[in-house]
Amino acid sequence: MLAYILRRLLYAIPILIGVNLLTFALFFVVNTPDDMARLQLGAKHVTPDAIARWKVEHGYDKPLLLNTRANGSAQFTDTIFFKHSAAMFVFEFGKGDDGRNIGNEIRTRMGPSLAIALPVFVIGLLVNITFALLMVFFRSTYLDLWGVVLCVVLMSISGLFYIIAGQYFISKLWNLLPISGFAGGIDGLRFIVLPVLIGVVAGIGSGARWYRTIFLEEIGKDYVRTARAKGLSEVRVLFRHVLKNGMIPILTGAVVVLPLLFMGSLITESFFGIPGLGSYTIDAIQAQDFAVVRAMVFLGSFLYIVGLILTDISYSWADPRVRLQ
C-alpha cells in the first residue's frame, strides 16, 4: 500500500512539471513580458521606458531561460523561469500586482472558500442521494418519470440564474438573509446560508440524475435478485444492498473534487462577495494580474492531482476487489 502511494506520488511529479512548463509557455513565451506590460499600462502610457520600468518592478526584466551575464549557477537561477515558474514547486508564488504576497493571500482566503464549498458538497451529496433513491424506489412509475424530467429542467437552468433569482427573491424582496458579505465565527452563519442553499439547489438536477443511473445499474445485478428471492423487503434491498454498493462509484467520484473545494467557486464567491480563492481568481482575471492567475493554475493542478491519488486510494479502500499494483 505504502509503496503504491509512493509510486503515485512520484508519478505526480512529471505531471506537475508539465503543468508548470505549459503555464510558463502560455504566460511568458506566447505572451511576452512586453505584451503584459503594454496591456497593463494601457495604450496611453506605452513608452519603452515605462515598459522597462514595469518589468523591473515585477521582476520580469531577466532573460527567460538562460542568463548569460551571470556567473556559475546564477546563469540558471537568475532567470524568469527559475524565479517565477520553478519557484512554485516550493509554493513560492511571489507578489501580485497589488504588492501583496500571493502565498499569504491563499492561506487567508482558503478558510472562507471552504466555509461555502464544504457544506455545499456535503449537503449536496446527501440531498442528491436522497432524491436519487426516491426515484429508484418509485422506478417505472410516473413519479420517477417526472422526477427525471424535473432533473433535466433544473439542469437546463444556468447557475447564474439560480444565484440571481435567489439573491433577488430571498434577500432583496423578502429580506430573509443578507444579500452578500462574509464574517468569521458563528456570526458569519447568516451569510453562508444563502450561497450554500443556492449551491445545493443548483446541483440537484445533474447530481440526482447521475446517481439515479448508478443505482439503477446496481439494481439490475444478480445479488439484488438474490436478496429479493430471500424475501427481503424492497426498502431493505434498497438501503442495505443497493445503497451500499452504489456508494462505491459515488464516493470515489466525489473524492476527486474534494481537494478542489479549497479553490472555491468563482461565480458564487464573486456574487456573494466572499473573500475566498474563487473571488481572488476572478478579480485577478479581470485585472489581468498574471502572477496570481499563474499561481492559481499551479495550485488548482496540484489539488487536482492530490484528488486523483486520493481517488485511487479510496477505490482500494472501498472495494477490496481492487488490487493495487
Next chain:
Amino acid sequence: MNTAWLNFDPVLLWTDALILTLLAGVLVLVWFIRRHEHLRAPWRSVAQRPMAMGSALVLSVFVIIGLLDSLHYREKLPDSLADAPHYSVDVLSVFDAMVGDLRTQQEKTYSEPLAMQLYAKEFVQRDGVAVREYPRLKFGGSHLRHASERVPDITRRSLIGLAQGLAVSLLLFGLLAAWQARRTQNSFGEWFMLWGEGRLDWPGRTVAVIVTLLLMMGGLLIHLAAAYHVFGTDKVGQDVLYISLKSIRTGLVIGTLTTLVTLPLAIGLGIAAGYFRGWIDDVIQYVYTVLNSIPGVLLIAAAVLIVQVYVESNPDLFDTAARRADIRLLALCLIMGVTSWTGLARLLRGESLKLRTLDYVEAARAFGVSHTRIISRHIFPNVFHLVLIAIVLDFSGLVLAEAVLSYVGVGVDPSMHSWGNMINGSRLELAREPVVWWQLGAAFTFMFTLVLAANLFADGVRDAFDPRQGGRQ
C-alpha cells in the same frame, strides 16, 4: 472574385465558414446513414420518441435562425461609384435583413416590454412649460393616439397572431394528413383515428402540438413586434427581442464548433492510445492528465488574454469590428475544445482497449491488414455511437458555459450579442430602482428553451444508441 455588380459585398467570417463546413458534413453524414440500414435503425428509434422529436423541432427553429444569421454581407453605400464601390462598415446577416426594422428601431433608453413610453421620467416641453413625465417612444406603440388604446391594440394583435399561427398549422396538418393517408392507403378518417390514438409509427400528437405551439408563438411575435418592443429595450434603447435572437447564433457556434475542435483530438488520440498501447498510450495519457489538471476557466482566461493581445497588436488583420469579435469567438471555441477533449478521449481509449482484443480485430491483424485500415474499418465504427452521444450531451453544457465565461470576462467579445453578455449587463439593472428585469428574463427564456430542448434530445439519442440502455425496461 469580382463582386462589383452586386449591391452588397458578401462577408465570410471564420465561424461562418466553419459552420457551413459543419452543415455540409452533417448533410453528407445524413446521406450516408440513409443508405445503411444498421445506421438508420437507431435514428428511427429516436424519431419514435415523443420527447426527442418535440425537442428536435424546437432545436430546428434555433438552428434555422442561427444559420440565417451566419450568412453575412455588407451593404453598398448609396453614394458610391459603380466601378469603385464603397461598402458600409456594418456587417449584416440575412437574418438582419429579414427582421428589418427590429434592428434599426432604436429608442433612447430602457422601456418596458410592450410599452409605449420610456421607463424613466424626463423633462418635456409642453405648451412652453417644462413638465416631468414619461416621454413617448419613437417606435414602440407610436401608432397609438392615447394610452387607453394600448391594451385593446395588444389584445387584438395577439389574437390575430395566434389565429394566423393556428390557421397555418391546421393547413399544414391537413396537407400532412392527406399525404400520409394516401401513402398508407388509408382513408382520411382512418388515418385521423390512428393519429388520435397515438398508433402511428411516429409521435404524431406530440409533433402536431409542438408545431402548432411554435407557429402560434411565431404569429404572436411577428404581429406584436411589428408595433412594439416585445421584450422591451435595453440601456441604449436596442430591442431586447432582437438581441436575444442574435444571441442564438453565438450559443450555437459555441456549442457546435467547440465539439468540432474536440472531435479530431479526442478520436485520434483516444483510439491511438487504446489501440497501440505502449509508449504512445503513456504519452497521450500524460498529455491529457496535464491538460485535465489545469482548471479549465483559468486556461481559457489565459488563452483569451493572449488572443486579445494578438488582436490589439495586429489591427490591420481585422478590418471590421465583426471580424475582431469573430476571431475572439473562434479562439474561445478552439481553447474550450482543447480543454474539453480529454473526457471523450479517455472513454474512447477504454473502449479501444477492449475492442482490440476481440477476435475479428485479431483476425484482421493476422491477415496483415494495416493499422489505419483496422482502425477505420473495425475500431472507429464500433466507437462511433460514443462519439455521437458525447456530441449531443456536451452541447448544452457548452451553451451554459458561455454565460459563465462571459460573466468572468473571458467569454465572447463584449460587443457581440450573447446571452452571457445579456446576463452580465442585467446585474446592474436588477440593482436599479425600479428594477429592469426584462433583459434577464429574455436571456433566461431563450437560453432555457435551447438548453432544455438540447438536453431532452440528447437523452433520446443516448437511449437509442447506448447498447447498455437497450435491455432495460
